[in-house]
Amino acid sequence: MAYKNLLITGANGCVGQYLVDWFLKNTKFRLYLMVRDKSKLPISVQENKKVKLMVCDIRESNRYKKEISQINYLIHTATAWGDPKRAYEVNIKAFEELLKMLDIEKLEKIIYFSTASILDTQTELMRESLIYGTEYIQTKYECFQRLRESSFAEKTFAVFPTLVFGGNLGKKSKYPVSYLTSGLKEIGKWLWLARFLKLDSKFHFIHANDIAQICGFLIKNHKEEQYKGFRKYVLGQKFISIDDAIITLLKRNNMRRFFAIPLTKKILKILLRILPIQTTPWDNFSIKKYDFNHVPITNPETFKLKSHAKSLNDILRLSKLPSCNNN
Template identity: 40%
Template sequence: MSHPSRILITGASGCIGQAVTAWLLEHSNARLLLWLRQPRKLAAIDRRHPRLELLVGDLRQPQRFRQQLAHVDRVVHTATAWGDPDRAWAVNVQAVKDLLACLDHRRLQQVLYFSTASILDRDLELLPEAEQWGTEYIRTKVTCLRQLMAHSLREKIVAIFPTLVFSGRIDDGGSCPTSYLTAGLRPFLHWLWLARFLRLDASYHFIHGTDVASVCGHLLTTPHQPGPQHWGGIHRHVLGQCPLTVNRTMAQLCRYRHMAYPPGVGLHHWLMQALVFLFRIQLSPWDRFTLQRRHFVHHPVTRPESFGLTSRFPDLETVLSAAGVPQRGRLPAADHGLRSCT
C-alpha cells in the first residue's frame, strides 16, 4: 500500500476476525480498528500492538464511534447474531445499515461483507427457499444482501460467503478461537466407529479460517477491482476448497484414525424420513429442505490459489492435524468453555 490504510474489523474477537487481524499485522502496514465486545477474547493477537485501536461496544450503537468510523478506508464486517429473532434483525440488518451511514462515502474504498454460503445455490444465485423457509439468521442474511444490492455503496461492496469453517483445536488449546465446526469434531469422532457403516450421497465445501484470512488480506491490500457480479453490481466470493463427498470424508477420517472402512448401508431419503418419524424428530421447513438438497456445492469457489497464493489447509488431513485430532487412541480432554467463531 502507498500509505497506511485504516481498516475496521467488526466481530474482531471471533476466529475470522482474529485471523484477518493477524494477517494484516504481518503483511501490511494498515492501522486496524477492532470493534468487539469482549477484549479478553483477543487471544491470537497482542491487543497492545501500536497499530491496533479497540472499539469496545455493541454493534447496534455505531454512533459511539462516529468520529473513528468517519476516517475508515476499508471495512471487514464479520459480526453476526442468531438465535433471538429480534437481536438477529437488529445486528444482521439494521446495524449494517447504520454502520454504512456512519462511514465517509467519499473516503471509503471497500467493504468486505460476510454472509453465508447457505443462502446460495450451485451457481451463486440466491436460494428462494432461504428467504421462504430459512431460520432467522438465514432470512436476515438474505434481507441484508438485498438491501446492499440497492445501496449507493454497492460498487464498493464485496460479499463474502464462507462455506464450512474450521478453526482452532478440539481441546481449545493454542491461541486461535475454536469454530463451531471444529468443536463438533469431538462428538462426531466419538461415534465414528458406528458412522463408518453408513453411506450418504451428499457433498460440501470447507475452508480453514487461516485461508479465509489469506483471501481477505489479499482483497484488502490490493486496489478494489470489479469481480464476478450479480445482484446489481455487488462482487461476491464463495470461500471453499474443492468439494468433498460425505462418503469420501468418512473414508479419510477412518484412514486418519487408523480404522477400517467397511461396506456400509445407504442412508436413502426414504430411510431418513422413516428415522425422523420413528424417533419423532422435530424438523423445521428449512431442516427438511437441507436434508432433501444434500449437495451443498458451488461454482466457482474462491480459495487462496484463486489469487496465486497457497492454501495452508487444502485438505482434510491438514485440518485434522491442526485441530489436534490424534491419529489413533483417545481424544484429548477439552475445555468446555467454547470460544465462538463469530
C-alpha cells in the same frame, strides 16, 4: 505517508482474529477493532500501536461515529443468531446504521461476510433460504439484498464462507476455536456407527486462515479492474462427500469398514418420520436439497496463493484432533 484505516467488526471471533493477525503481519494499516469483550483478544493485539479498540456492541457503534467516518476499508464479520429480534437488530439494522456513519468518499472497499446457505448451486440467491431458513439465514438473505441495491454496492465484495474450521483442540490454541472444529471432539463417539453408513451428500469447507488470506488479497488488490464492482465469492475448497469424510476419518483412526448401507434421500425421509427426532423447516429442506456444492468456488489458489488447509486431512491435522482407539 498517511496510513489507511481498516475497521474489522467481530474482531474477537474465530475468523476475526485470523484477519487481525494477517493484516498486522502483512500491511501497515491502522486497525480499528470493534469488539464486545476486549479480554478475548491477545494482549499483544490489545497493546499493538497499530490497533485501536472500539469496545461496544455493534448496535452501539455510534459511540465511535468520528472514528468510523475516517475508515478506508471495512471488513464486517459481526453477526448474531438464536434470537430473531437480536438477529434483525445486529444483522440488518446495526449494519445499515454503521454504513451511514462511513464517509463514502474516503471508503475504498467493504468486505461483507454472509453465508453460503442463502445461495444455490450456481451462487444465485436461493428463495427457499428466506422461506425455510433460520433467523440467521433469513436476516443474511435480506441484508445481502439491501446491500446489493445500496450506494455502497460498487465498493463491496460479498463473501460467503462454507463450513469454517479454525483454531485447534489443544490446551493453548492461539485462535478461538470455530464451532465446527469444536464439534470434531464428538466425532469419536459416532465413528463406530458412521462407518456402516454411506452418504454421498456433497459439501465444501474452508479454514479461517485461508479466509484471511483471501480477504487480504481482495483489500490489497481492489484497485485492479477485475476486482471492481459488486462481487460475490463463495469461499471453500473443492467439494467432498460425507462418505469421503468418513473414509478419511476411518483411515486416520485405523478403523475398518466391512460394509456400508447407502442412505438415500428417500431413506432419510423415512427415518425422520419413524424416529423421535425433531426437525426444523430448514432441516427438512436441507435433506431435500441433499448437496451443498457451489460453482464457482473461491479459495487461495483462485488468486495464485497457497491454501493453509486444502484437504480434510489438513483440517484434521491443524485441529489437533486426537485419534480414536476403537477397532
